Amino acid sequence: MESKRNQICNDEDILSTLEKRAGLNLFNHDLVEYQGFWYPDMAVVTRTLSAQRQFQAQSSDVFLCSAPKTGTTWLKALSFAIVSRTTVVDDGSTAANPFHSKLPHGCLPLLEISVTNRDPNNPLIATHLPFSSLPESVSGCRIVYVCRDPKDTFVSMYHFLAKLATSRNMEPVHLDKAFELFCNGESFYGPYWDHVLGYWNASLEQPDRILFLKYEEMMEDACFYTKKLAEFMGYGFTLEEEKKGMVEKIVEMCSFENLRNLEVNKDGKVGKNGPWEMKNNLFFREGRIRDWENHLTPDMAKHMDFITHSKLSGSDLNLLYHKK
Template sequence: MSPTVINEFPKKQSIEGEEKLTQECKELLLSLPRERGWRTPYLYLYQGFWCQPAEIQAISTFQKHFQAKNSDIVVASIPKSGTTWLKALTFAIVNRHRFASSKNHSLLTFNPHDLVPFFEYKLYEKNQVPDLSNLPEPRLFSTHVPFPSLPSSMKKSNCKIVYICRNPFDTFVSSWHFSNKIKPGSSPQLTLEETFELYCKGVVGFGPFWTHMLGYWKESLERPNKVLFLTYEDLKRDIYSHLKRMAKFLDCPFTLEEERGGVIEELIELCSFEKMKELEVNKSGKSIKNFENKNLFRKGEIGDWVNHFSPWMVEKLSKVIEEKLGESSSIINVTIHESLDKIID
């Protein structure tokens, strides 16, 4: 049976983490539709996407107070689509002249989420308004917030947004594993099938995944100098060419001397999944809320979904994807067609 959206519930309904929320946020939550959450009791439908109470409060503060600069760089993504990797690559490209060699690089001692902080998980967490005026430029930030809900100053400015999405099949599997790893021990775990039903309805953090993809994709068509749309599969397939593409988009292209000197290959190795997973900083510590860094690195593979999906799941998600994204551009369809080809094989 599919979960039921609850549009109304008692005014005295308890809300998880209520003591940390402002009165304004508590009142807002009472008016929002909600669904069963993956790792929290509920997700709430806020501005057309699903998120948790603490995220709603942080996003609201972010929207009201963040003032973008034209030189800002923002890494945007659907959760579990290669965010950590893209942050590392972006930081490495932009800051490559700061380090004499990769042996003393910040990425060896800091998790990428510390170097490229989330608006909603770090900077505006707990309703604080950080002073960002003294950060060195270009300022590097990140977010999972859908494009339509970004602050107006960000949308109106000439800041750069690098966006990444992933095959929805693999994104689901990665999200399910991650949620179960970080879920509080006292909370019951959702089965793969229960979580899958929610996913197909769009009920996943910052989802539906199709509206998230389409929001950034459409903006990348209208303003290609503002939004660079990438897929995880493209990066895995040809990381060298895409690093050059990213550097050009970020107005810091690699010189011919850098290419001949192996700088691009050095950055690829520095930011590789295998390299980052083995670093001590990524085996311990917590860079996002109370999530252990080690849980940010699982397999990083393409096509792992075939080890988890049953035939009915394959058929159902394929139909959802075709219905929601089938008429979209070929760039989005790359991830879809790869999934469907595997189904046929």
């Protein structure tokens, strides 16, 4: 009992020293810096600290990791459909398909928010945590990480936050200011480049345990990467399933257009009656590659590309997508 009280006191001491800063974030909350990254608010940092101390991963767990707005929704949908395909796809009924009643985000827990609500029959756990902040117990589990060209990541994040602000009768951050904050690393779970590099370097050291994916490559060959994802997670498709078109069915079911047009994603909400409540349709805007060309000036794009080259120098990682 005494040790628990001491731990609580130690945690409070840690939290009281963390820097806060107004940055590019949800609901106009101040960002909080913890272990080199900016978190959405103090509540998320507190839950992260608790997960680091108490969460015990199972060897069968698969962690879906990403920085925000890099293809998270799609990765969750594909992964959940793969591991649940006997009911989600084979059953064929709307009632058996969770995608018709909730957002893909609602199909699996988020480590730093709702991991206590996990389904013991579902091995998938999502997180936006940087690699260096994952609980120690995750070290033996498989990890899937998805990243995206920083310019499209920023544009997607900006529009998401702008629409969210408008829905709450708040003034959105101007594009120029949002761009400056993102480039300075002052966005939730930023700096973005550091987030990506953490998982990239870890994937080079442990390729059998960490699958590093790029959103653009997945978009160009969704069936190939769906099969690769399934095999990596331990849910590979049988030859019979492939002959019956199971891979194609999952890709179609989880496509941007299909998910966006589901009734639940037109009118439904996630996090109902809570501080994080928001409309499901906020998660479906464009989903296209190189959408940044419609929103960033040539100088803005050049500046961000310069940052990307500088940050990734010597890593052999290329985040910039070029048309083929």
